[in-house]
Amino acid sequence: MDQRRYFEQLDASDPLRDMRALFDLRDDRVFFNGNSLGPPPRATANRLDEALRLWRDDMNAGWWDHGWLRLSTLTGDRIGEIIGAAPGQVVVGESTSVNLFKLLCGAMESQSGSERSVILTDPDNFPSDLYIADGVARYVQRQATVRRTPTDEIIDHIDSDVAVVMLSHVDYRTAQLLPMRRINERAHEAGALVLWDLSHSAGVVPVELDAAGTDLAVGCGYKYLNGGPGAPGYMYVAHRLLPRFEQPITGWLGHTRPFDFTAEYRPDAGIARLTTGCPPLLSLLALDEGVALTARADPVAVRAKSVALGESFIALSRARLARYGVEVTGPADSAQRGSHVSLRSAQAERLAKDLAARGFHLELRPPDLLRFGLAPLHIRYVDVFDCVAAMEELLAESVHGGPRR
């Protein structure tokens, strides 16, 4: 059988095949950078039109009459369905980095009675996460230090100095998927809290925060949750920690009764204590649509397709591209891999440019890394086949000095 035909058949029998129609996608482009920005749900345009109409008709009253004030927690609960969190533990906030700041400050504050002063993280964590941790240690929790320990050794370095372990569930470069439950357990034995960044896992990898005994988590709204450019991120604080969890940016919407305008701040009893000011409503509505779409997919089917796309991509790359010096990076075992695959090539920059000209869009991480996000809700098996075939052709051209016949 023709190899492309095989992948077409995988698409035809894909239990998620109907999800694709929920997105507003171009026929002539394949976006393998859905892990940087998910495509627009079709419903988002209508949701924004409706918001503009309500804004015109009812102005400020929309915050009460149309539920805008409750949306941060409502969308939070919807996200909770995707990341295995019971209601009341997830809320939408500002950007992932601001949210991380709040949770890291709160986590350190909650450990302030102890001798623990170390924020333990990984030198390959997403740079903004590292910058935020350094900022917390420099400007807020001045007795704190940040210790950067390689991922594969981290579990052995959770000692009695560690207040908080801060890790990405899936590494943004290599797609390494960390064993959340095991790390939580080890940290809890040692008396430390764990703060997870779910930006590259939520929506594509099974996340079971409650079941894994997770303490704290943040995540991004614009990647696999399809919330739109710069969509707000979210925060998770486990029920058991919430009543005593104090974050430093104590604005009115975190108050238990914001519109009483009392002289003193009194934090909301629930997850709203993590919020500060008015949410950017238009962006929040778009996030809510993206989350609603994402939550419709069966997570078991999502993970199965994500793994199958990854295995296909890797097998095709090894078979067709290895001879041109292209190397598959990251974990070989799919159980330890998130939903993107990175290739290393000396010709990465040129390849990214030429692939874009053929309609395949992906992330270049200079100098030599090509990152392909495999978002199961809109990437097809044939897309993977066609993209690897295009790379093979482009690499062959560069070797043979012209189009291969």
Added chain:
Amino acid sequence: MDQRRYFEQLDASDPLRDMRALFDLRDDRVFFNGNSLGPPPRATANRLDEALRLWRDDMNAGWWDHGWLRLSTLTGDRIGEIIGAAPGQVVVGESTSVNLFKLLCGAMESQSGSERSVILTDPDNFPSDLYIADGVARYVQRQATVRRTPTDEIIDHIDSDVAVVMLSHVDYRTAQLLPMRRINERAHEAGALVLWDLSHSAGVVPVELDAAGTDLAVGCGYKYLNGGPGAPGYMYVAHRLLPRFEQPITGWLGHTRPFDFTAEYRPDAGIARLTTGCPPLLSLLALDEGVALTARADPVAVRAKSVALGESFIALSRARLARYGVEVTGPADSAQRGSHVSLRSAQAERLAKDLAARGFHLELRPPDLLRFGLAPLHIRYVDVFDCVAAMEELLAESVHGGPRR
């Protein structure tokens, strides 16, 4: 002459009369709560449609190809035109409260070499501003204390303990307009910094930050700047302070080269060091439209009309409503008044409800305050006349037990 006709003539000769057509307004409603949420500019819907198209067509590339990454500073500079700030000193951030947190932490940090430890503010400042100051003192600058001194005494309490004076330029309840330049000068003589909240002044009251020697300011995007529900706010840091200004939420977009993904944070040399994560693009675009519209109006004409609307409102209220126990609150002198007028009435709650039924929407501040925002870009003189006439009718009904003939 019929009194309503007089106000119609004022509208006919209003130099700002054409601005109204730039908003998407309902004919049957008048929103005197534009100081809580400005109405939608007509251009905003198109701007959002375009953004959705670009999102679909180019996905993540939009951040570079369509200038989304530069928009926080570009819109900041546009806001700078409205508040008298030369380019490079204003940037859009998160909500006003988060922005205030950043500037207050940075201001205290910059005073950390001194013995100054007091944040001086006003007990009637907007509650969220007070909560933020308390949060900074409690969780970040732990040696700091917050001192609340009544507005009219504050200038005499700027002593050598004061690190930062934090004030609202226009009081959200009384509309009291503070003398920015004089307070700046007094604070600088005493060695303190001043941080202004422009939420109720920018766009309606002349603000000349550079000329007044202002240090720091924040403001709201969704009131008189017409940026939409929950629009992001903005921050101003004077050029002379910027190079050494350090704020604690050090995320990647505040980095001098965010996409180099270096291991250590190095703040941007300019105003972008105030930013943290990806801005909520849809809300930011709507803000940019609101700001662009607002910046088109001649600020001298805006202030003149704002004062005239206020004087009309107050004169009509005194003439027609005083007999029903309605009292005009706030400064009598228009030079000390922002662009809203508050009335005190024992029947405030009922009046707000009945006025809404007649199409006049305003803010009720329980128990007895009615707040009327007089946004000169869309409120007409006849609107003021009609609203006071409606109040008179409603109050007469309640006295006479039925409609007055």
